[in-house]
Amino acid sequence: MEAIYTEIRIALYAIWRMRWLALAVAWGFCLIGWVMVMRVPAAYESSARISVQVKSLLADGSEGDVQKGIDRVRQSLTSTEILKKVVRTVSNGERPLTSSEALSLIGALRGGISITAQGEDLLEIKTRISLKGISEQQTAFIVRNVTQKLIDIFVQENLVGNRANNAETLDFLEQELARRAKELADVDRRRAQIVQETMGSLPGSGSLEQRMDAARNEMMTIESSLMSARSSLAAMNGQIAATPAQIPAGGAMGAVDSIDQRIGQLEGQLSEAVSRGWTEKHPDVIAIRAQLGQLRAERARGGTRSVPMAPNPVYVSIRSMQAERQGNVAALEARKAQLTGDVTRIAQRQLTAPGSQIDQSRLDRDYDVLREQYNKLLGQRESAKLRADASGKTAGARFRVIDQPSLPRQPAAPNRTFLLTGVLVAGVVVGAGVAFAKSQLASVYTTTQQLAKASGLPVLGSISEVITSETRAVRRKQMMWFSSAAAGLPGMFMLLMLIEFIKRIMVS
Structure with missing residues (x-):
């Protein structure tokens, strides 16, 4: 335990000897990191929830089909025509958007719109936007207006309730069912012929192997x-x-x-x-x-x-x-x-x-596949009929806005408080690491044990440093300069935190 304590003291002393280098590296690292963090544009997020008959309008009830329906709605909302319509009517809270701002907004919206199903009858539309050259307050207004416009378009154009395709879907399913039924009848007839030829009066059921x-x-x-x-x-x-x-x-x-x-x-x-x-x-x-x-x-x-x-x-x-x-x-x-x-x-x-046995096995496999496909198509036809009946008895898709689009009070990303703190901690660690590495490269021994171990010779003694009053005054002045420079690092950190706090107050 004493050896570990001694090694820690030696390491701390080595860093202290190179304290100016450690401070310079920490300042450089922190300044570069803080500039990069502050230059990252803030992303604001606004969400709204809509009550809609998800299972009856998006799919036939299964989880996979519901997800496919949601993906279809998202692709419709992120199409170029819809995004242009959204951007034309959106403002930043003070004025309409310029052409460059509109193009930047369209690019941000392509990957910033998400639609998720919550429960059986709820959809959540979420919009996240990060724009360069626009203040955070204006970005917050834009993201709220974009979400509201998406909801309006969603309801007006009835993107989820595409009843015009119901008749075409039913016709297609009927044709497929008729074709599969004919194929099943042909396979059944060939199976019966082969069974009569190969099985004859043999006892049992199934193939010859069975x-x-x-x-x-x-x-x-x-x-x-x-x-x-x-x-x-x-x-x-x-x-x-x-x-x-x-x-x-x-x-x-x-x-x-x-x-x-x-x-x-x-x-x-x-x-x-x-x-x-x-x-x-x-x-x-x-x-x-x-x-x-x-x-x-x-x-x-x-x-x-x-x-x-x-x-x-x-x-x-x-x-x-x-x-x-x-x-x-x-x-x-x-x-x-x-x-x-x-x-x-x-x-x-x-x-x-x-040969007949091989044909029998092949026909059995074909029959099982065709029967499974036929049953699946039959279930899809019944589900399509139910959706068609429901669409015919209602006046379109039924929507109800549960939660209006919210005006974001703080950015969703990046978490500048966490990032600024992380840069400060990383800067201190990197500075101390560089100072320690530099001290290890110098041929300086802190203790007599280090000198004896390095030289292989016995050390008879050591002479303490005699500090005069003039030297003490110089060192006191250097310590004041070092303390001021070191205190400036957390001071700069607090200033950046204050700026971030003021930005959030202005947005709210």
Whole structure:
């Protein structure tokens, strides 16, 4: 922190040593800047607001069309004929304008007129003028008179409500709609012919690619469902193989279920499984053969089973569920076979009719474009009819001046207060910068540390300056001169600010 403080002191001392140079540069910079600022002609601005049916008269309601209508009005107001008419009737508050002043005013008005929409039914007309060779008071009167004249012309000539074009617009839209409708019918007829030639009896809708994608997607779904159905059927078969068809009847007497009968039932189930194509490694086949082995071993030992038997309700329920699963698998396999055939036919049609497919895609694109254009024209025709009906029921465009053109009290540009202050600050900064740069070029060392660092030798000491009374008197006089010259800079700034303040009072 101490090093930073020391560097700041050294920099300030360097500027102080070159204070006369800094003051001269600041004076020169400020004088040039202030002269340029004061020579810039003041631009005055006057505005007025008019109530007008913007949406119904300028456009069909959309933001883009409203802006186009406003641009059209602005181009009309800034045309050479309108500007000449405005200038001929404008005065500066004391006398009519001369020819040179009129030409200068026309040039300023071409880029100084702006029209903006405020809300739905308000237009703001704003005029900004900057003229050379004319006092600011006269410029303020001129800009107010120009704005008033523009409003008068705006209302008289009904620039926004051009009802004469409504009939022509409707005729044009009707012709375009008829032409687009004929083109749509032709494209529709050609599309139907191509569809009949290329699609034929193919399933689905859309182009060949779309139908192929739909068939393949459905095929993937069917395959997934078929795998799930087969897995469910296999599980059901396993359950029915492990479930006996009959169970002992509780409390029943007299019925005898021999081992031979049980063996016969199991052999029948095994035959049914083999007929279905199950291999020896199938879990149901393994379970049936295990039960047969047990029963045959028991019969070899001479055992019998004399137990009353009854149908097993679980076995009956599982058999019904098995039949349902088998039907589902059969339906899915049939649908898969059908989709396989459809995919094959579509692929063959794609190979045999590539030209028709290209024509179909092109016609589909043309049809979409034509339909979009037709719908847009249809909406524009309805909007034009509404505008025509509204114009026919009214006696022209309806205007009402909300805010009369104002007489500007102060210039809209430039901001001389800000610019004069900026020039003063910039002059001081530039003067100090030049003085500091000049001091860095001189081989003068302010402190012993600077000298030691520059020479690379140790500094044994320093000798203070001895100021005599005569030297002190001379320096005091120089300081008075410097203070007076430095005080003149803000004094000149205050004088220019006073002049600017007086100008504003004279305008108001």
